[in-house]
Amino acid sequence: MPASITLSRLSWATPDGRVLLSDLDLSFGPERAGLVGRNGVGKTTLLRLIAGEVRPSSGSLTVNGSFGILRQSVQTSPAQTIASLFGATEALSLLRRAESGKATAEQLADADWTLEARMVSALSQVGLDARPDTSLATLSGGQATRAGLAALVFAEPDFLLLDEPTNDLDREGRAAVIDLLGRWRGGAVVVSHDRELLDTMDAIVELTSLGATRYGGNWSRYRERKALELAAARHDLADAEKRVAEIDRKTQAVAERKARKDGAGQRKRAKGDMPRILMNARKDRSEDTGGENARLAERRRVQALDAAASARERIEVLQPFSVVLPPTHLPAGRTVLTVEAASAGYAPERPILRDLSFSIVGPERVAVVGPNGSGKTMLLALVTGGLQPLSGSVRIFTDFALFDQRVSLLDPKTSIRDNFRRINPTADENACRAALARFMFRADAALQLVSTLSGGQVLRAGLACVLGGLQPPALLILDEPTNHLDIDSIEAVEAGLRAFDGALLIVSHDEAFLEAVGITRRLDLASLQG
Structure with a gap:
């Protein structure tokens, strides 16, 4: 089979009891399917259901074949090595005993002499130059992700279940993963917001609050279809609203005609010009006809209102939130930040950043680039005061906001609404709720505790609290801002940042994002350090 x-x-x-997935009918075969949808809609939960880690509330799920799953973060313990991910710790240990002459004849017969070479080959396929006995604790998050993916491919399952496989990867790592999946001939279900990766998929499956929809072709084809669907939904909404207005206009006109006719009848009855029995018969017919017309008009109105509500619901799913930033009026010649001969690290004798010098003037848009482990996140901590330089100086001359990967500017123990009021103390309740609604935290959603949100929802809440105020900071500092955002949210943030008149300092491996926000300069840490 x-x-x-x-x-x-x-x-x-x-x-x-909150229903997250409802009445899904889906099938996956030997294809690469990208699973997309807004944060919190249930993409990771769907992978966990397929993997059997959680059970459905109702319905059925059948998996014919084997699978391997890669989660968003590879959990490690100090004793684990890369071989642990391959499930080959004992087999590798046997090889080491055999190589040192300590294995018995029976053990030698069980030894897999090609194992290590095949593991190294799998690691090289994801661009990782490491030995199987390398401790996982020595790997960066991106390297651990690549090692986990190599272990999956090594096992040759029928299906790969991948949850954000390019998160935390540098440019080289992302390219390796994309190349590997391009050569994969089994099935793959890939949760991702990486548009470059999604453009290599055979199909896109979108999860929304309305269910799941499959689109043949890659990401670009999917976006074309979605644009047509949004245009159609807007047309349907305009048509339904027009019908409601027309029905209301006609109903009002009929009511006015009836009132005039009833008035004329009452005046005739008052004069006594018509026999009473005839007048009563006409009155009964008029009331019957008026009642039937009113019921017919009301049915048509209800149908038009239902059509309008359905169209609005489709638009709500199809249309992302919008980010509109008030101006900062940052002058073009104003110095925003200077870093002079700065060195930083966690051990004075082994600095990670050495003799680094650069400045940002006016509304520049600067990207910090470099491979994993080169100190990009450390540089942001240095700039924002989270880390003191070992030598040199760092000065910042304007107000700023840092969006680190944990969005630590938010208090996880309080609600989104309370965080907004704390960060924007001059905003009243109406301004607070309006700002949060623009970032899709409407009504009770604004009262959610930050600790209960998904990673993407936390970043969106942080953006709402800082960028939704009356006066955004003149310098925005972003550390991998697209890592946990869904694609609609990424594109909305891109649009907002394109129109932003302040300065940007961004660490990101997402080339599509950097191009979309109009980066004007790149700081390559490898070439800048003395």
Whole structure:
């Protein structure tokens, strides 16, 4: 039987009863399918359902074939090595005993002499130059992700279940993952917001609050279809609203005609010009006809209102939130930041950043680039005061906001609304709620505790609290801002930052994002340090 994953009327609810997935009918075969949708819609939960880690509330799920799953972060312990990810710790240990002459004849017969070479080959396929006995604790997050993906491919499952496989990867690592999936001939279900990766998919499956929809072709084809669907939904909404207005206008005109006719009848009855029995008969017919017309008009109005509500619901799903930033009026010649001969690190004898010098003047848009481990995030901590320089100086001359990967500017113990009021103390309740609504935290959603949000929702909440105020800071500092945002949110943030008149300092491996926000200069840490 060919390998397949089939979902039939599948639903899943959180322990507190909130329905996250409802009546999903989906199937996956030997194809590369990108799974997309807004943050919190249930993409990771769907992978966990397929993997059998959680059970559906109702419906059925059938997996024919084997699978391997890569989560957003590879969990490690100090004793683990890369071989642990491959499930080959004992087999590698046997090889080491055999090589040192300590294995018995029976053990030698069980030894897999090609194992290590095949593991190294799998690691090289994802661009990782490491030995199987390398400790996982010595790897960066991106390197650990690549090692985990290499272990999956090594096992040759029928399906790869990948949750944000290019998160935390540098440019080289992202290219290696994209190349590997391009050569993969089994099935793959890939949760991702990496548009370059999604453009290599055979199909896109979108999860929304309305269910799941499959689109043939890659990301670009999907976006073309979505643009047409949004245009159609807006046309349907305009048509439904026009019908409601027309029905209301006609109903009002009929009511006015009836009132005039009833008035004329009352005046005739008052004069006594018509027999009473005839007048009463006409009155009854008029009331019957008027009642039927009113009921017909009301049915048509309800139908038009239902059509309008349906169109609005489709637009709500299809249309992302918008980011509109008030002006900062940052002058073109004003110095924003200077770093002079700065060195930084966690051990004075081994600085990671050495003799670094640069400045930002006016509304420049600067990207910090370099491979994993080159000190990009450390530089942002140095600039914002989270880390003191070992030597040299760092000076910042304007107000700023740092969006680190944990969005630590938010208090996780309080609500989104309370965080907004703390960060924007002069904003009243109406301004607070309006700003949060623009970032899709409407009504009770604004009262959610930050600690209960998904990674993408936390970043969106942080953006709402800082960028939704009356006066955004003149310098925005962003550390991998697209790592946890869904693609609609990324594109909305891109649009807002393109129109931003302040300065930007960004660490990101997402080339599409950097190009979209109009980066004017790149700081390559490898070439800048003395």
